[in-house]
Structures are given as C-alpha cells and as structure tokens.
Amino acid sequence: MDKVFKALADDTRRQLLDRLHEHNGQTLGELCERIDMARQSVTQHLAVLEAANLVSTVRRGREKLHYLNPVPLHEIQERWIDKFERPRLSALGAVKRRAEEAMADKPSFVYVIYIESTPEKVWEALTDADLTGAYWGHRNESDWRPGSRWQHVRTDGSGIADVVGTVVVSERPSRLVTTWAAPEEEGQEDMYSRVTFDIRPHADIVRLTVTHEDLADESERSDASSGWPAVLSNLKSLLETGSPLPQEPWLVPGR
Known part of the structure; x- marks a missing residue:
C-alpha cells in the first residue's frame, strides 16, 4: 500500500x-x-x-x-x-x-494478480482439467495446441459445456490466448470474445495478467470484472496454500 x-x-x-x-x-x-x-x-x-x-x-x-x-x-x-x-x-x-469502462469499439477488461508460484505451475493450473475443476468449478478441457478446440465443462456431472472456443496462441508456460463463446454461438466468430493469459516471472513470484477483449456489451464487461477477480483469487489460494478458498467467492452473499 x-x-x-x-x-x-x-x-x-x-x-x-x-x-x-x-x-x-x-x-x-x-x-x-x-x-x-x-x-x-x-x-x-x-x-x-x-x-x-x-x-x-x-x-x-x-x-x-x-x-x-x-x-x-x-x-x-x-x-x-x-x-x-x-x-x-x-x-x-x-x-x-x-x-473499467470500455475504451474501444467493444468493452475489454484487464486484471493483474501476483502469485507465489512458478510460471509452469500457473500454466498447469490454467490448463489442467482437474485443477481448474478444483478452483473454478468447471473443467478446462483441450490439448492446448494452437487451432484446437477447448471447452469449459461443468463438474456437476452434467457434462454440459458453458463456454467453448479455439486455442489461438499456446506458448507454455508464458502465454495462452483463447477465444470464448457460448455453445450456441460456436462457429459465429463475430460473437466470440478473446482471453489472453500472460504469465511472467516477477522476482521470486509470478505476475499473471488476464485480458478479456471484444466483450459484447457493458453487461458482459460487468460480468468479467466481477468474475475474473473471484476465479483468480481462488487459483491463487490453491497454488499458495494447496486448497481453494473455504467458500467459492462467487457464492458469497452480496457478491
């Protein structure tokens, strides 16, 4: 401070x-x-x-x-x-x-968080299906090769994908770029948003920058600005303590 x-x-x-x-x-x-x-x-x-x-x-x-x-x-x-x-x-x-207001044709959101970990472990936490299921409540599933499809699948056993997209850039362990869309919008590229994960060493810790671009409107930007900090705080807790937060941040009353 x-x-x-x-x-x-x-x-x-x-x-x-x-x-x-x-x-x-x-x-x-x-x-x-x-x-x-x-x-x-x-x-x-x-x-x-x-x-x-x-x-x-x-x-x-x-x-x-x-x-x-x-x-x-x-x-x-x-x-x-x-x-x-x-x-x-x-x-x-x-x-x-x-x-946090939109400064371009479409709104965007940028969030930075510092994590006591290594770039390799942060990369694994973003791409391993079991790990994402532990702190996100959804499994990120893909082979994470450029051009491959990826999906964000529920862990409640329903097997329904809430988000689908394509891996645009995959440079382990420093940079991952993916497109995002609702399943019903798959194939409609003008409906896709884009998420970039930049993973950089910062002294003995890691600086993770998440950029969510091409959001459809201010409602989506508002969802991103509340959703990403909660997810990434849970990721940080998992990597630094071995377990996610006691209660998912998005389930806390008033949030």
Whole structure:
C-alpha cells in the first residue's frame, strides 16, 4: 500500500492515470503526447505506477500497451473510505468504475494478480482439467495446441459445456490466448470474445495478467470484472496454500 500512496503523490503520475482513465490501453508514445516531459522521464513515472500495480502492461506485437489497474484503488476505498462511510470522498470509487469502462469499439477488461508460484505451475493450473475443476468449478478441457478446440465443462456431472472456443496462441508456460463463446454461438466468430493469459516471472513470484477483449456489451464487461477477480483469487489460494478458498467467492452473499 505504501507504493500506491507514493505513486499517487506525484502530479505527473496522477496525470498519466487520468490519461489512461480517458483512454485505456495506450502506448508510451501516445502517453507522451500530452505530457510536457522527456520520454525517458515518462518511462520512469510509468515504472513507479507499474511497481505499485496501478498500471499493467500487455504486449501486442511490437507495441507495449498500458492499462489502468483499478484493484489498488478499490483496496484503498475499502480500507480507508467505505468503513468510515464518507460519501463525499467517493471519487476514488468513481475512478475505479470509470477505469473499467470500455475504451474501444467493444468493452475489454484487464486484471493483474501476483502469485507465489512458478510460471509452469500457473500454466498447469490454467490448463489442467482437474485443477481448474478444483478452483473454478468447471473443467478446462483441450490439448492446448494452437487451432484446437477447448471447452469449459461443468463438474456437476452434467457434462454440459458453458463456454467453448479455439486455442489461438499456446506458448507454455508464458502465454495462452483463447477465444470464448457460448455453445450456441460456436462457429459465429463475430460473437466470440478473446482471453489472453500472460504469465511472467516477477522476482521470486509470478505476475499473471488476464485480458478479456471484444466483450459484447457493458453487461458482459460487468460480468468479467466481477468474475475474473473471484476465479483468480481462488487459483491463487490453491497454488499458495494447496486448497481453494473455504467458500467459492462467487457464492458469497452480496457478491
């Protein structure tokens, strides 16, 4: 939390967050256009924001895109604002909501989580059917080769797939890209969304970035913004403690 407050204390870094709030997923060059500062200095400020987990980055070809990550702001709100019931300071909550708004033709969602594990174990947790069944409540089934079909199958014995798609990129243990669709939409590519898992070593732990793109509308974006943090928190618990959370986060009342 100290890194977050330090990052927010600088006016230039707040301006960069404002720029990303206005338009998420910008390159360094795009961010420099509206900041009266040398490119190297902007890079240093972005490094501070990234270290505080306020900004996450995703590689797309040769470009490095920067995204505003609302999670630390949400934690500040929960710890310092909500419990004291100070509605006049609800601006931080508004920042979080606006940070998750769609900034492209179709909405997208980016989430970053740090896990005390190895890239290989995180990859296995995302692709092993039994492991996904343990923390997700659904089994991810595929041979995970580029071009292969994959499906998200219930563990209640019904054998019904809730999500189907295609493996686009499979670079074990660092990057997995899949398309997502409801079973009845299979074959209708314009209905598919796209999920990218970027798995990167971060000192002695792992930084997992999940990017869910091409969501149909704000309702799907809202589902993603509530669903992914719950699933990934359960994954983190499984890898760090050997068991998922005592109760699935999505079943907790009020969530």
